[in-house]
Amino acid sequence: MTVPELAVVDFGGPADAPLILLGPSLGTSAATLWGGVADRLVEHARLVAWDLPGHGRSARPSDPFGIADLAAAVLALADRLGAETFHYAGDSVGGAVGIQLVLDTPRRISSATLMCTGAVIGTPDGWRQRAATVRAQGIWPMVDAAPGRWFAPGFTERHPGVAAMLLDGLSHTDPEAYAKTCDALADFDVVRRLPEITVPVLAIAGRDDVPTPPESLQRIASGVSDGELVVLDGVGHLAPAEAPDRVAALIAENAGLPASPIPDTVDDVYRAGMAVRREVLGDAHVDRAVAATTDLTADFQRMITEYAWGGIWTRPGLDCRSRSMITLTALIARGHHEEFAMHLRAARRNGLTNDEIKELIMQTAIYCGVPDANSAFRIAADVLSDYDAQGGAR
Known part of the structure; x- marks a missing residue:
């Protein structure tokens, strides 16, 4: 079984800084899930997030795949980025991929931050039933159920824009790709292999997480040789989007890096604007615009990116x-x-x-x-x- 090359969102960061690869949750876009965390770490690390097949920017998969195949694809991504070793953080299925990575190639992983996940998640029958539902009815039953499954109580009222963007990403996920990911999770169970893991693992749980409650993360932290558990109050299943400040600080601590404050410099606003500009208009369009920039138009192009894309399109209210x-x-x-x-x-x-x-x-x-x-x-x-x-x- 194979998976296509994973599409990525490169949040930037110093070229010589440590690389942190960020793994997504089922049904999410990497740009939306990890954008807030990346903003807080990009001063001290290079941040690259990857999209599941058929999610975000990744193409629809033609073949079935497993968690081990996704882990191999992440390693191939690290190779393309020229990283012999890297830090890894993943949420939900992205966390399961992280567990597989530290089992398969521990020498490549400097630290692992695994959140809202498990060495086994749910039941095989439950995942196969969900896959069957999506194949028969499309993605909309998952969209309808997602707020209660994803978010802590009150999150959608406090942050309606963030919630809407996450749900919008789910609504445009390819149904067959979603179902294939469910099939992969149905076959994933590495509970008995946890004692093999020697890489330092920080397990982060959301107190209000329904799919992977704190007990699931406690099993990981207790099962590995060097594990620690942190439980975040007021957080559900999508910790990177629900609590970017706390998650960024924990990833930084686990990776031995300082965490940055919320971006407030012109360069930070520009980077955030360029990321959403590429997400909305597409890489090809933005690349053409950048290539056509002249000395005469350079300041104008930067102003558009900063003020229109970084100042308005990144606001969470819509x-x-x-x-x-x-x-x-x-x-x-x-x-x-x-x-x-x-x-x-x-x-x-x-x-x-x-x-x-x-x-x-x-x-x-x-x-x-x-x-x-x-x-x-x-x-x-x-x-x-x-x-x-x-x-x-x-």
Whole structure:
């Protein structure tokens, strides 16, 4: 069994700094799950997160895969990054991959921070039933159940933007890839092998985690030769997104690194803006824009990245899908046709369907004017047909 090459989100960091690889939870996008933690560590480490097959930026898998296959793919990623050794942190299935890594290649792993996970998670029958449900009904039953499974009580009210972005990422996860990951978890059970692990392990549990309660992490910490357990109050199953400050500090301590405060420098805002700009517009578009930058336009390009992408698109109050709808409406109203075409593609990447875009343009016909809506439909017909013809690249 094999898996495709894993797509990554490179959060940056000093080129000569230690590498930390970040593993995702089932149904999440690495950029959304790990962005807050990466912001707090990037001054002292190079942070690279990977997406599960069919999640985030990764392509849909053609073959079945297991946790050991994912671990091998992570090692291949480290090789591509030129890292002989690296620190690893993973949540849920990403944590299970971390356990497999320290079992298979302990000499490559400098430290392991495993959160909201287990040496066995759930039951084989439970995972196979979930896989069957997704194959039969699509991803939406998982989206409906996710808030109660993922978040501690009150999190969605306190942080509606973060919760919405995570749920939006789940809604655009490939159903078959999700099901294949369930199949992999059904076959994962390394409880008896925990005593083989000699790499220092920090196990982090969420007090309110339903799928992998603190007892699951206690089993890991007690089973390995050098383990420690930390339980975070007010945290559910997605600790990196729910408590980025505390998680970043714990990863840094386990890796022997200082943790950075919340980014507030211009360079930090620029890096955060560039990350979300690439997530929304796609690497190809951003690479073309960067390549076309001249001495005349360099300051303007940096301003756009800092103020538009780093200052607005990274704010937690709205998810990227909602921001796309607002942006399309504003561009139609102002008659900015070139930008409108660009943001049509971004809107599709952020999860809007052609029918939803149609309804948005219909709405603008009333509030912005029929001629503006007519121009928008003409542009949308060309852009969306081209986007769909190319397979709606992630």
